[in-house]
Amino acid sequence: MLKYIAKRILLIIPVIIGITLFIYLLLDFAPGDPVALLLGADATQEQMDALRHELGLDQNVFIRYLNYMKQVLQGDLGASWFNSRPIMDEFLERFPNTLALAFSALFITIVFGLSFGTLAAVNQNTPLDGITLIFALLFASMPSFWFGLMLQILFALKLQWFPAMGVGTIKHMVLPAITLSLGTIANQVRMTRSSILDVIDMNYVRTARSKGASEFHVVYHHVIRNALMPVVTNWGLTFATAFGGTIISETVFSIPGISSYLINAVKVRDVPVVMGTVIIVAIIVALINLVIDLIYAVIDPRVKLGYTS
Amino acid sequence: MKKKEKAKSQSQLGLILFRFKKNKLAYISVYVLILIALAILLAPLYMDYDKAIKQNISERFISPCWEHPFGTDLYGRDLLARVIYGGRISLFAGLAVILFSFIFGVIIGSISGYFGGWVDQILMRFIDIFMAVPTIFLAMAIVTALGATPVNLVIAFVICNIPSYSRIVRSSIMTLRNMEYVEAAKCCGTSNLRIILKHIIPNGIGPVIVTATISLGTAILSISSLGFLGLGIAPPTPEWGTLLADNRYYIRYYPYLGILPGVAIILTVMCVNFIGDGLRDALDPKMKK
Numbered sequence: 001m002l003k004y005i006a007k008r009i010l011l012i013i014p015v016i017i018g019i020t021l022f023i024y025l026l027l028d029f030a031p032g033d034p035v036a037l038l039l040g041a042d043a044t045q046e047q048m049d050a051l052r053h054e055l056g057l058d059q060n061v062f063i064r065y066l067n068y069m070k071q072v073l074q075g076d077l078g079a080s081w082f083n084s085r086p087i088m089d090e091f092l093e094r095f096p097n098t099l100a101l102a103f104s105a106l107f108i109t110i111v112f113g114l115s116f117g118t119l120a121a122v123n124q125n126t127p128l129d130g131i132t133l134i135f136a137l138l139f140a141s142m143p144s145f146w147f148g149l150m151l152q153i154l155f156a157l158k159l160q161w162f163p164a165m166g167v168g169t170i171k172h173m174v175l176p177a178i179t180l181s182l183g184t185i186a187n188q189v190r191m192t193r194s195s196i197l198d199v200i201d202m203n204y205v206r207t208a209r210s211k212g213a214s215e216f217h218v219v220y221h222h223v224i225r226n227a228l229m230p231v232v233t234n235w236g237l238t239f240a241t242a243f244g245g246t247i248i249s250e251t252v253f254s255i256p257g258i259s260s261y262l263i264n265a266v267k268v269r270d271v272p273v274v275m276g277t278v279i280i281v282a283i284i285v286a287l288i289n290l291v292i293d294l295i296y297a298v299i300d301p302r303v304k305l306g307y308t309s
Numbered sequence: 310m311k312k313k314e315k316a317k318s319q320s321q322l323g324l325i326l327f328r329f330k331k332n333k334l335a336y337i338s339v340y341v342l343i344l345i346a347l348a349i350l351l352a353p354l355y356m357d358y359d360k361a362i363k364q365n366i367s368e369r370f371i372s373p374c375w376e377h378p379f380g381t382d383l384y385g386r387d388l389l390a391r392v393i394y395g396g397r398i399s400l401f402a403g404l405a406v407i408l409f410s411f412i413f414g415v416i417i418g419s420i421s422g423y424f425g426g427w428v429d430q431i432l433m434r435f436i437d438i439f440m441a442v443p444t445i446f447l448a449m450a451i452v453t454a455l456g457a458t459p460v461n462l463v464i465a466f467v468i469c470n471i472p473s474y475s476r477i478v479r480s481s482i483m484t485l486r487n488m489e490y491v492e493a494a495k496c497c498g499t500s501n502l503r504i505i506l507k508h509i510i511p512n513g514i515g516p517v518i519v520t521a522t523i524s525l526g527t528a529i530l531s532i533s534s535l536g537f538l539g540l541g542i543a544p545p546t547p548e549w550g551t552l553l554a555d556n557r558y559y560i561r562y563y564p565y566l567g568i569l570p571g572v573a574i575i576l577t578v579m580c581v582n583f584i585g586d587g588l589r590d591a592l593d594p595k596m597k598k
Contacts, residue, residue: 018438026454134334137586141579143530145537146553146571153561244443251538262446263538266453278450282441 001297008293012286017069019282020275024065027271055081068275077276082268087276091258095280097167098246098257104173105180105242105249106235109188112181114224114231117192122219124197132189140186144245148179148252165254176249183245184238191234195227202226229296236292240285328591335587338580345577349396361390362545370563379569382556388566392573395547400577402459403529406466407521413467414474415517419505421475422482429479436472444469445531452540462541466528477520481513488512515592522585526578533574549574 035048035057052058056067071078077087120132155175156164163172199205200223208222247259254260258277265273330336352358365385373380379388421432439447444466451465485491486509494504529549535541536550544551553570560567 014434015437015441018435019441022438023450026450029454137582138575138579141526141530141575141582143533143537143550143553143571143574143578145534145550146567146574149553149557149560149567150571153564153567157561240443244445247445247449247538248534262449263540266449266540269453274450274453278442278446281443281446285443286441 004297005294008290012290015286016279016282020069020072020279021065023275023278024068025061027274028061028064072279077279078272080265080273081270087273090261090273091276091280094256094258094261097255098243098250098259100173101176101180101246101249101255101257102239102242104177105184105245106239108177108181109184109238109242110235113185113188114192117189117231118196118219118224120189121193121196121200124200129193133193136186136189139182142182144179144182144248145252147182148175148249151175151179152252167255172253172255176253176255179252180242180245180249184241188231188234188238192227192231195230196223199223199227233292233296236289239288243281243285325591329587332587332590334583338583338587342577342580342584345396345580346400349393349400352393352397356390356393358390358394360387361394361547362386364545370559372563373565373569380563380565382552382566383559384555388552388569391547391552392549392570395549395552395570396573396577398459398542398546399529399533399549399574402463402466402532403525405463406470406528406532407525409463409467410470410474410524411517411521413471415478415510415514417471418475418478418517419482419509422479423486423501423505423509425483425486432475433479436475439468439472445534448531448535449538449540452535457541457543459542462532462535466531470524470528473524474517474520478513478517481516482509485509485513519585519589519592522588523582526581526585529574529578529581 035043035052035055039047039051049058056064059067068078075088077091079086080090116132116136120129123129152164152175155161162175163169166172204226205218205222208218213221246257247263249255250257250260251263258280262274262277264270265277363386365381368381368385369383371377371381371385377387377389379392382388382391417432417436421429447469448465451468452461455461455464491504491508494508499507532541533548533550533553536548537554538550539554541550542548544555549570553567556563556566
């Protein structure tokens with residue numbers, strides 16, 4: 001097991017190096033001179049050169065990348081070009097909001113995905129099954145920004161059941177989390193349904209039925225437990241998708257999270273902030289996948305064997 | 310029984326078509342999507358582009374009526390014209406994204422899956438790198454660097470899509486690689502390129518086509534999401550995401566501004582998804598239980 005964990009962790013390192021190098025080079029080749037942008041139109045050449053030196057922009061791009069990564073490894077993500085605030089501070093302030101949002105969405109997705117997926121599979125080929133699948137497809141076809149806007153207008157502005165924007169209470173989280181789960185729920189329903197259908201005809205299920213076990217007992221103890229494997233592994237991907245989707249939720253509901261931080265930085269081309277956020281997101285997604293893989297290895301011994309032998 | 314005989318006498322393609330037609334929703338969706346595509350493609354023939362971009366403050370916020378079936382927006386532009394012309398970017402950029410991702414995905418995936426070994430290792434590590442960040446983050450970074458034009462938008466999303474396509478192609482080819490007919494071809498001295506083109510791709514393409522269809526819907530939604538965030542197409546060019554963002558603060562007073570464009574997007578994407586679903590069942594009858 002230790003060997004597997006070590007191997008799995010080592011595999012993350014080249015991925016992180018690759019993605020950061022790619023983003024760094026990409027943002028470096030981008031047109032437009034950040035120094036000119038920062039100082040405004042009436043800056044002198046000397047001022048520009050001084051600032052360029054201060055920001056380290058007069059060095060080779062690879063050297064800059066190495067220096068930057070050295071800094072990052074020491075836990076320092078640099079500061080914003082625009083308000084000079086350390087990115088780490090801003091990040092720590094905003095991160096809890098994004099994390100809470102992504103986890104609430106994951107929770108909603110799992111609860112609704114599992115129940116409706118199971119319901120559809122157990123009632124396979126009935127109208128209930130058909131309606132569930134059509135609704136899942138309808139939700140998958142909605143732009144989440146549109147859905148969020150509609151929820152906001154209906155439940156916050158018209159009915160005033162929930163606050164329209166910002167953070168603070170659990171009530172603030174409801175609409176953004178529902179908006180966010182829109183993108184993942186349909187997939188969860190379909191995945192649950194098909195993996196349940198995979199096991200529902202198995203011999204052990206038939207045995208359980210013939211023993212006279214109740215339908216609930218059969219579905220809960222024999223079917224769902226065995227069908228859950230592929231569904232659980234998918235949660236890592238679901239979480240990553242939800243994390244990406246926070247961009248929309250945070251914009252529509254004005255939530256101060258890391259996604260809205262990224263958007264503002266992208267709009268003004270604040271390179272250190274874009275870099276910092278992307279690195280952090282890459283690390284988080286990698287860690288989530290690591291955890292899911294480890295859980296998977298614990299549940300299914302075959303995975304572990306595949307690595308150790 | 311009769312139906313079965315009829316199906317048997319058909320070619321592989323005929324059989325797939327036969328099964329596809331049985332899925333009513335998917336079959337109707339094809340026609341609806343063709344209608345939408347025609348309406349968007351032929352727009353210049355029956356609708357002035359001016360209507361979609363020319364501002365006319367005296368005509369702002371006209372509710373849907375004969376002259377403006379979708380009403381007008383905050384600058385007095387005809388909303389139907391904006392939705393139709395906006396569809397050009399969303400739909401055709403989406404198609405371009407799928408086409409190029411498909412081509413690159415098939416190339417990378419087949420090389421990786423067929424040769425295996427270190428070639429596979431190197432390509433897959435690269436793919437891992439691009440899968441490390443959620444699509445929209447990566448697309449945003451690329452669009453920032455390249456600038457927000459339709460072409461760059463397509464490039465950004467192609468880069469984001471290549472990894473998943475390559476993986477699907479790779480895994481389906483790895484199962485085909487050891488098939489007897491491939492071994493037979495090898496024994497006959499067939500070149501690698503010919504084996505890939507003639508034996509492996511035709512047999513492994515099914516799941517990729519299904520993925521492509523379903524991801525067309527996702528691509529349309531992602532492109533309009535970037536537009537909504539203000540990172541897509543620059544105004545005044547109409548685009549589905551930007552036109553909703555423009556009217557965002559007026560929707561609560563004039564609900565048609567939000568509902569009608571939303572329905573247009575949902576209808577289009579839903580047709581694409583129904584077709585994708587139908588194709589999956591038609592290509593792989595085992596899947597449908």
